[in-house]
Amino acid sequence: MSQFWSDIVHQLTPYVPGEQPKMSKLIKLNTNECPYGPSPRALAAIREAVSDDLRLYPDPQADALKQAVANYFQLAPENVFVGNGSDEILAHTFHGLLKHDAPVLFPDISYSFYPVYCRLYDIEAAPVALRDDFAIAVEDYARPNGGVILPNPNAPTGRLLSLSAIEQLLQANPKSVVVVDEAYIDFGGESAAALVPRYPNLLVVQTLSKSRALAGLRVGFALGDPALIEALVRVKDSFNSYPLDRPAIQGAVAAIEDHDYFGDLCARVIATRERLTTGLERLGFSVIPSQANFVFTTHPKHQAADIAARLREDSIIVRHFRQPRIENYLRITVGTDEEIKQLLESLQRIVGA
Amino acid sequence: MSQFWSDIVHQLTPYVPGEQPKMSKLIKLNTNECPYGPSPRALAAIREAVSDDLRLYPDPQADALKQAVANYFQLAPENVFVGNGSDEILAHTFHGLLKHDAPVLFPDISYSFYPVYCRLYDIEAAPVALRDDFAIAVEDYARPNGGVILPNPNAPTGRLLSLSAIEQLLQANPKSVVVVDEAYIDFGGESAAALVPRYPNLLVVQTLSKSRALAGLRVGFALGDPALIEALVRVKDSFNSYPLDRPAIQGAVAAIEDHDYFGDLCARVIATRERLTTGLERLGFSVIPSQANFVFTTHPKHQAADIAARLREDSIIVRHFRQPRIENYLRITVGTDEEIKQLLESLQRIVGA
DSSP: OOTTSOHHHHHOOOOOOOOOOSOSSOEEESSOOOSSOOOHHHHHHHHHTOSGGGGSOOOTTOHHHHHHHHHHHTOOGGGEEEESHHHHHHHHHHHHHSOSSSOEEEESSSOTHHHHHHHHTTOOEEEEOOOTTSOOOGGGGOSOOSEEEEESSOTTTOOOOOHHHHHHHHHHOTTSOEEEEOTTGGGTOOOGGGGGGGOTTEEEEEESSSTTOOTTTOOEEEEEOHHHHHHHHHHHTTTOSOOSOHHHHHHHHHHHHOHHHHHHHHHHHHHHHHHHHHHHHHTTOEEOOOOSSEEEEEOSSSOHHHHHHHHHHTTEEEBOOOOTTTTTOEEEEOOOHHHHHHHHHHHHHHHOO | OOTTSOHHHHHOOOOOOOOOOSOSSOEEESSOOOSSOOOHHHHHHHHHTOSGGGGSOOOTTOHHHHHHHHHHHTOOGGGEEEESSHHHHHHHHHHHHSOSSSOEEEESSSOTHHHHHHHHTTOOEEEEOOOTTSOOOGGGGOSOOSEEEEESSOTTTOOOOOHHHHHHHHHHOTTSOEEEEOTTGGGTOOOGGGGTTTOTTEEEEEESSSTTOOTTTOOEEEEEOHHHHHHHHHHHTTTOSOOSOHHHHHHHHHHHHOHHHHHHHHHHHHHHHHHHHHHHHHTTOEEOOOOSSEEEEEOSSSOHHHHHHHHHHTTEEEBOOOOTTTTTOEEEEOOOHHHHHHHHHHHHHHHOO
């Protein structure tokens, strides 16, 4: 508290990201990073950007990256916005497209950054309760709103909405922007990007932090009608002209163009997720059906917080949210097969068999 | 214009950065980049960060970088905030520390991003006219305000305020945050960083884009009392947990620790600036005394816009601002000696001798 703070600073409850421990030798299954490194072509492209040219500003609009993203989704560059991770894009989206008189709707159990953005930009938030099985029922979003945002698949549950459910949501809210936050879509879902040409109220947000294995490079993008993209550009150009550095732009282009590596990587994560799910169920856990690179799971006889603490003694870190309705669940990132094997062995000791 | 835009988007007049042309073979003297590459130690550190570890998120608080900056200025890490270029830090500063009931004061001829931030965050702006010689008179800032911000040296004039003038400003405004934007301080000025322990209302902002030759890496930092830093952290953690990517953090640490390279580089730019100034004066230009890596200059017989257009025909780009009081001035970045030689030859043909 300080006399120098703006009023808004006093009201903020900042987002708390998952722990990023500085020790190595951990099995880190708490922040949904990819267990494999990025495309070797991306690494080569980043290295190539490390030169005396770093003395020069990057392209402020990152046109090469917009073009690569547009090509990938068969859209136009005018449909693409890029930013310093999808979190920055979400921030600009709340500020530029979701701040209206009516409240923003999002699931009550979801990405916990959404209510933080609402406080930052003084936007009324109206959380919508998930159904008892943690499903999003799109008909629950048919009420007056200034925008709708939801992750698909949802986090931390991993549950996927079908594209027809997304369309239903878009049709029910023609006067609001519907933001589909697809951080985890590549692990089993179908992107709403294909709907962009038909729905001027749709904004799709993706990140290179998960399926492109580039969390350390900070790149995300949004896809939408040019009018929505223009709002984001206007906010961005009033905030920071050059949000993406030269290595990030070059690396992201190469990552998006390396289709084979990307396909293999997603397939490996999906295969391990299925082994993890089966292994957990054998130990008596219930697992919410996941189409993400994590699973959300609970055990009938053991407290989630206790299990997380015991795993930590074995140098395995998973995510536990102290939040109503989910305090007895753990979110476990899909690691390598070897990491998952060690996790399951550790869990066997903890919960018995 | 779109029904989906937030009200604020309609009011924005985004900042327009200097042109970043995609052709090479240009003499680019328009955006105050350093004419020499960054520290080889910084390049090596960035390369080292290009590994499979890019799959992992960076340290959200970039503690290693805070520590390096703190060491450099003999301050504590609690006095340091880091961000994705100083523009991002300035944005958070307007939002978190300068948004109050009274207007923010800044020079009428100054960094043109300041009024843009005011519109983005709905802050009243009260530009204070520079004196006729483009000097900032600190006594002009002794009036009710919600904050004061000025670049030192000022841009685009290059004029430096002494540390005692800065202290006068701090003492005259004990209830406001005074932001000293030191993008160009290393080319001849004395940083106000030394005043941080004595003035709880002082925030110093610096960038690695100029004297560290890393415009393409996007790193800046702020120095101030822990309460001011906390406001920035609260805003940042409500906006984007991970604004700095792994290569940027590692490269910035190495750049700040390479004292010798930094000292040599600044000395070379200063020496060339003096040659540029002398050369311009020989051609009949008036040059405002500059302590920055650019000069601000006017010719009594030739229109600045015409000179800029003629230079462009010779593939030399300088910055011209179509703005009252300065429309007959050019801002010319200090390039290499060879670039400045070519500039002066071209100017000789344009203005005669």
